[in-house]
Amino acid sequence: MRFAERVNRIQVSATGAVMAxxxxxxxxxxxLVDFGPGEPDFxxxxxxxxxxxxxxxxxxxxxxxxxxxxxxxxxxxAWHRREFGSxxxxxxxxxxxxxxxxxxxxxxxxxxxxxxxxxxxxxxxSFPDIVKFAGGEPVFVPTVAEEGFRLRAEAVEHALSxxxxxxxxxxxxxxxxAVVEPExxxxxxxxxxxxxxxxxxxxxxxxxxxxxxxPFSAAAxxxxxxxxxxxxxxxxxxxxxxxxxxxxxxxxxxxxxxTKLQSQSTSNPTSIAQHAALEAAQGPMDFVAAMxxxxxxxxxxxxxxxxxxxxxxxxxxxxxxxxxxDVQALLAGRAADTTALARQLLEQEQVIVVPGEAFGAxxxxxLSYALAMERIEEGLRRLHxxxxxxxxxx
Ligand SMILES: Cc1ncc(COP(=O)(O)O)c(C=O)c1O
Numbered sequence: 001m002r003f004a005e006r007v008n009r010i011q012v013s014a015t016g017a018v019m020a021x022x023x024x025x026x027x028x029x030x031x032l033v034d035f036g037p038g039e040p041d042f043x044x045x046x047x048x049x050x051x052x053x054x055x056x057x058x059x060x061x062x063x064x065x066x067x068x069x070x071x072x073x074x075x076x077x078a079w080h081r082r083e084f085g086s087x088x089x090x091x092x093x094x095x096x097x098x099x100x101x102x103x104x105x106x107x108x109x110x111x112x113x114x115x116x117x118x119x120x121x122x123x124x125x126s127f128p129d130i131v132k133f134a135g136g137e138p139v140f141v142p143t144v145a146e147e148g149f150r151l152r153a154e155a156v157e158h159a160l161s162x163x164x165x166x167x168x169x170x171x172x173x174x175x176x177x178a179v180v181e182p183e184x185x186x187x188x189x190x191x192x193x194x195x196x197x198x199x200x201x202x203x204x205x206x207x208x209x210x211x212x213x214x215p216f217s218a219a220a221x222x223x224x225x226x227x228x229x230x231x232x233x234x235x236x237x238x239x240x241x242x243x244x245x246x247x248x249x250x251x252x253x254x255x256x257x258x259t260k261l262q263s264q265s266t267s268n269p270t271s272i273a274q275h276a277a278l279e280a281a282q283g284p285m286d287f288v289a290a291m292x293x294x295x296x297x298x299x300x301x302x303x304x305x306x307x308x309x310x311x312x313x314x315x316x317x318x319x320x321x322x323x324x325x326d327v328q329a330l331l332a333g334r335a336a337d338t339t340a341l342a343r344q345l346l347e348q349e350q351v352i353v354v355p356g357e358a359f360g361a362x363x364x365x366x367l368s369y370a371l372a373m374e375r376i377e378e379g380l381r382r383l384h385x386x387x388x389x390x391x392x393x394x
Pocket of ligand 1: 038097098099100101124170173174202204232233234235241245246
């Protein structure tokens with residue numbers, strides 16, 4: 001079958017492929033420990049679910065305006081102001097079908113063939129493919145484990161060519177959990193303003209940060225708005241991945257361009273999900289704090305457990321819910337790369353991890369700790385057994 005070149009340019013999301021394999025194994029009755037999930041294991045809060053039920057009962061089941069209902073755009077701006085100290089109006093806000101859709105629309109609205117987009121690596125799997133779909137060229141800026149994967153403005157400046165249109169910053173980062181320090185953010189923003197380049201700040205994990213850090217948005221920086229695109233999502237903050245609601249805050253002309261694109265593709269995000277999101281944005285945030293505290297407890301256990309494996313090194317992630325250990329030293333004589341290693345782990349121990357190659361980081365594995373502590377303990381036991389057997393055999 002022949003397909004359009006734009007589809008041949010991209011690949012199925014590697015994390016999606018891992019999820020599909022986990023589903024197949026579960027259907028066969030395998031006792032899996034699944035460190036794969038890129039989503040909270042908590043249910044959506046009750047008051048949010050009730051708002052959706054009320055929306056159905058009141059027949060909010062029709063088309064809505066393409067960029068979202070006015071009340072939600074208003075509430076998102078108010079929530080963002082309250083949580084991060086920003087200053088956006090509803091005309092500068094568009095609601096999309098998840099954060100991924102928001103990023104897709106923003107990049108498709110801005111990137112022409114031949115344009116470059118800076119993507120710090122390790123990166124979330126979808127950034128390069130969305131850039132390629134838009135006809136652009138991803139330019140990777142490496143961050144390294146020795147520096148906690150922290151992105152520095154000099155590295156961005158070094159990679160910034162006259163063909164660059166957008167710089168993507170994802171803090172906290174998926175997969176490393178690294179946070180970009182506010183002063184580095186400030187310098188990256190200033191650089192973008194000087195060079196007339198957009199800064200796309202993916203703040204999907206902004207509320208999931210540890211060690212007493214406060215949620216931060218680039219929108220809080222002085223004079224940020226002219227070159228800044230903020231993308232965030234209800235998915236991780238409110239445990240609402242399946243509802244598919246995300247948003248963009250950006251200058252009104254860009255919001256209009258994204259609305260045009262959305263009007264000819266998905267139209268509005270689901271009416272019912274918008275009402276659920278409205279309740280989430282206006283409701284209490286204590287649930288988020290409780291979820292964050294639990295992730296922090298799990299992070300400590302996962303780090304202890306992983307670091308007790310001889311030869312494995314793991315930086316402390318500042319946020320998100322992933323550990324990103326360096327297993328390079330454990331590959332020798334055992335597996336050609338982490339994709340092969342992940343396959344062995346699945347076959348021999350029924351443990352699912354995501355190989356680093358998916359994130360542009362060969363030699364690393366991503367382990368999500370969005371799973372119950374009891375499963376984390378079982379997974380760590382199996383990982384220790386797996387690597388001990390490998391040591392004995394070598
Ligand atoms: C860094 C990052 N950005 C954006 C998203 C998009 O999430 P959603 O489309 O569910 O809002 C994800 C989801 O995994 C992510 O990890």
